[in-house]
Amino acid sequence: MRVLGLMSGTSHDGIDSAVVDWTISRDGGLTGVVGHLGSVPYPADLRAALIAALPPGRVDMGEVCRLDTLIGQAFAEVAAACPPVDLICSHGQTLFHWVEDGTVRGTLQLGQPAWIAERTGIPVVSDLRVRDVSAGGQGAPLVSAFDLPFLAGLPGRPGALNLGGIANLTVPALELAYDTGPASALMDAAMLAATGRPYDAGGGLAAAGRVHEEALAKLLAEPYYRLAPPKTTGKELFHPGYAAEITAPFGLTSPDLLATLTALTAETVAAEIRRHRLTTVVASGGGTRNPVLMAMLRDRAEGAEIVLSDEFGVPAGAKEAVAFAYLGWLTAHGLPGTVPGCTGAAGPRVLGTVTPGRGPLRLPEPLSSAPRRLRIIGG
The missing domain is CATH 3.30.420.40 (ATPase, nucleotide binding domain)
Structure with missing residues (x-):
C-alpha cells in the first residue's frame, strides 16, 4: 500500500x-x-x-x-x-x-x-x-508509535530524538516518549528578531557568540523541565517573546543570545539522554543541520552515540x-x-x-x- x-x-x-x-x-x-x-x-x-x-x-x-x-x-x-x-x-x-x-x-x-x-x-x-x-x-509525540518498531533490534539502550521546533525523545526500553522542551523554536525566534532571517543557518551566529552561564541558568529554571513524562509542550509556552523576556536583564548580544539558546536546547535534551542512560540516539529533524547544536549535544550527552536517522534509511529531514x-x-x-x-x-x-x-x-x-x-x- x-x-x-x-x-x-x-x-x-x-x-x-x-x-x-x-x-x-x-x-x-x-x-x-x-x-x-x-x-x-x-x-x-x-x-x-x-x-x-x-x-x-x-x-x-x-x-x-x-x-x-x-x-x-x-x-x-x-x-x-x-x-x-x-x-x-x-x-x-x-x-x-x-x-x-x-x-x-x-x-x-x-x-x-x-x-x-x-x-x-x-x-x-x-x-x-x-x-x-x-x-x-x-496527543504527542505520535511519532513514538513509529519509533518503537523502527528501533526494535538495536543493541544497547537506544532512543530516538527529533529536533524540530520542539524536541521530543522516545525511549523504547521504557515505552516512554515526551517533549523535552524547545529545539529550534527559541533560536529561530531570536534569529528572526535580530536579523530578519528565519533560522541560524549552519549555527553561524551562535558560533560567533559565547554562552552566558547566568542567563542559561535562568532559562533552565523553567518548571516544565521538571515535570514527569508523559508531557508535551509547544509555542503556547515557548513562544517568540519567552526567551527575550527572561534574558533581557543580561543585555546579551545577538551572537551570545543565540549561543545561550543553543546551549539550552543541548542541555535539556542531553539531560534526558543521561537520565535514561541511552547508548545510541537516532536523531532527526531540522536541528540536526545545525553543527553547533549537534556539537554541544554530543559534548553534553556523556558518551551516548548520536547518529542521524539517515543511517537507518530515513532521511533526518523527512x-x-x-x-x-x-x-x-x-x-x-x-x-x-x-x-x-x-x-x-x-x-x-x-x-x-x-x-x-x-x-x-x-x-x-x-x-x-x-x-x-x-x-x-x-x-
Missing part, C-alpha cells in the same frame, strides 16, 4: 512529504520503501499569517476559517505534485495545543483535508492527535513525514497509532478521521496486530 505522509511541524516553515510503499511480511515485520521525498515552503503571505496567529497572537474565527482553507489548499497542491498513492495521511498545521497543569485539554490542527481529497481524488486520514487527547493522552505515512497505514488497517505509555492515553486508539476520495471508500482488511519491527529502504 502506497501512502503519502504530509507534515508541517512546530517550525511552521513549510510542508514535508514522503511517499512510502508498505509491505507486510508473514513474520509480522513491515518494510517501507521510500519512493519520494519533498519539502515545499509555505507562501510568504501564508507563513506570515500563520506566525501572527500562533501564541501569543490572537485571531478571530474568520481568520481561523481563512487559515484552515489556505493551509488545506497548500497541502493539496503539495499532494497533487507527488507520485500516485492509495492513501494520504495529513498532519496539518498545529495552531494551538491547550495544556493546563500538565493535562492536554484539546488540540487544534488546521488544513482542511477536503481540499486534499478534492484535488487528488485520494482518501485522506487527518486530525490524528485529537483521538489520543480525548482518551486522556497528550522522518516525521515518513512516520505519518506509517500512521496512515495503521489507521487504514484498523490498527492503533498510539502507545499509551508514550502519550499517557487510557489505551491504544485508532487515530484520525477519513475523508473519502473521488470514488467509493475502500480500505484494506483489518489486521489483528501492529508490526513488531519496521525496515525502511531508500529515501
Whole structure:
C-alpha cells in the first residue's frame, strides 16, 4: 500500500512529504520503501499569517476559517505534485495545543483535508492527535508509535530524538516518549528578531557568540523541565517573546543570545539522554543541520552515540513525514497509532478521521496486530 505522509511541524516553515510503499511480511515485520521525498515552503503571505496567529497572537474565527482553507489548499497542491498513492495521511498545521497543569485539554490542527481529497481524488486520514487527547493522552509525540518498531533490534539502550521546533525523545526500553522542551523554536525566534532571517543557518551566529552561564541558568529554571513524562509542550509556552523576556536583564548580544539558546536546547535534551542512560540516539529533524547544536549535544550527552536517522534509511529531514505515512497505514488497517505509555492515553486508539476520495471508500482488511519491527529502504 502506497501512502503519502504530509507534515508541517512546530517550525511552521513549510510542508514535508514522503511517499512510502508498505509491505507486510508473514513474520509480522513491515518494510517501507521510500519512493519520494519533498519539502515545499509555505507562501510568504501564508507563513506570515500563520506566525501572527500562533501564541501569543490572537485571531478571530474568520481568520481561523481563512487559515484552515489556505493551509488545506497548500497541502493539496503539495499532494497533487507527488507520485500516485492509495492513501494520504495529513498532519496539518498545529495552531494551538491547550495544556493546563500538565493535562492536554484539546488540540487544534488546521488544513482542511477536503481540499486534499478534492484535488487528488485520494482518501485522506487527518486530525490524528485529537483521538489520543480525548482518551486522556497528550496527543504527542505520535511519532513514538513509529519509533518503537523502527528501533526494535538495536543493541544497547537506544532512543530516538527529533529536533524540530520542539524536541521530543522516545525511549523504547521504557515505552516512554515526551517533549523535552524547545529545539529550534527559541533560536529561530531570536534569529528572526535580530536579523530578519528565519533560522541560524549552519549555527553561524551562535558560533560567533559565547554562552552566558547566568542567563542559561535562568532559562533552565523553567518548571516544565521538571515535570514527569508523559508531557508535551509547544509555542503556547515557548513562544517568540519567552526567551527575550527572561534574558533581557543580561543585555546579551545577538551572537551570545543565540549561543545561550543553543546551549539550552543541548542541555535539556542531553539531560534526558543521561537520565535514561541511552547508548545510541537516532536523531532527526531540522536541528540536526545545525553543527553547533549537534556539537554541544554530543559534548553534553556523556558518551551516548548520536547518529542521524539517515543511517537507518530515513532521511533526518523527512522522518516525521515518513512516520505519518506509517500512521496512515495503521489507521487504514484498523490498527492503533498510539502507545499509551508514550502519550499517557487510557489505551491504544485508532487515530484520525477519513475523508473519502473521488470514488467509493475502500480500505484494506483489518489486521489483528501492529508490526513488531519496521525496515525502511531508500529515501
